[in-house]
Amino acid sequence: MTSPAARFVIVRHGNTFAAGEPPRRIGARTDLPLTAAGETQAAVLGRHFAQEGWHFAQVLVSPLLRTRATAAAIIAHQPGGEALVAQPCEWLREIDHGPDENQSEESVVARIGADALSAWDERAVPPPGWIVDGVRRLAAWRAFLKEAQGDVLLVTSNGAARFALLAAGAGAGQPLKLATGAYGVIRRDAGDVLHIESWGIRP
Template sequence: MKTLIIARHGNTFGPGDTPTRVGARTDLPLVEKGREQARALGLYLKAQTLVPETVYASPLLRTQETAQLALEACGAKVSVQTLEFLREIDYGPDENQTEEAVVARIGLEAIRRWNEEAVVPSGWLANPENIKDCWLSLAQDIEKNDKNIILVVTSNGIARFAPVLTGDFESFRRNHSLKLRTGAMGIFLFDGQSRKVSAWDVRP
């Protein structure tokens, strides 16, 4: 049995900050709350006997920090491997803009379709089929490897496509939110015959 844990990075905005849509071109560090979330992730994995044997993260600072802090908290002695496909999507003209400005440009319906159906709004630079293919390729690599517990740290725009691993993305999105909150995770189990979601949007 293989266990794939897909975690979203921790918070990058503090209580007094104005949140923006942070994508591929905006490389923010974690704030203190985000660092706490990363440590909580690691402690949770340790408590669940899910100490990672392999760890992947995007090149972005927020995912690298989350992965490193989680590893320290759970006592895993492995290095973080960087995968480019895990980099957050590029929000195009909406990159690093406030949600108010984004809604003013693309409208609430486009936001709803992104949140519920993973339909990419006009101007955003993302190819859903390519992202899904990358998830499937990673899963195939995991199944061939001798490591059984794998942690992936990425961002929301990429993580939302991971349920393609179940073989029925459309059914998943109709029955679940595609979003992972900051510091939350999804857990997939591979038994050699199927890939199933055992948890989604769990925040330690």
């Protein structure tokens, strides 16, 4: 028995670092709020989705503040958005960077090396010491992409979003990174086939 068609809009939260502030590896243990620029990114996403005529039947978010705030700004632009409630979801939580949590990029590269970082960005291979639980994440994405219905908004972080692509069968050469304030779309057709329609779109 096949499932009805569905569309999954996967959003990375807005900026958490101010312009000129050195970026750090923040993950599950560093719950930063959005900056003013991040709030603007979230509002732009909300207006963009409304203009596209996308009406979300369900909203799932990572439990972290930055993702919940991004989702709230998007929901505010949805017709009848007051009836939408973002559901916190553990498998959307950002990964734990272990000893690299909240460290500068320079420090991270010095510890793990550029090759290890490239393996993570290109193939989702976790560097030593990072707590990712990729098997569980993949299983959760696959189950959700198979069963959910309608247009679904999922707001998460870069480390977690890449597993949606892998669950949808992304091939070699597909960029896994998702910039802040950007989104991708995965569609499931009536034959239960998944299609990666877009990735890394920043309105």
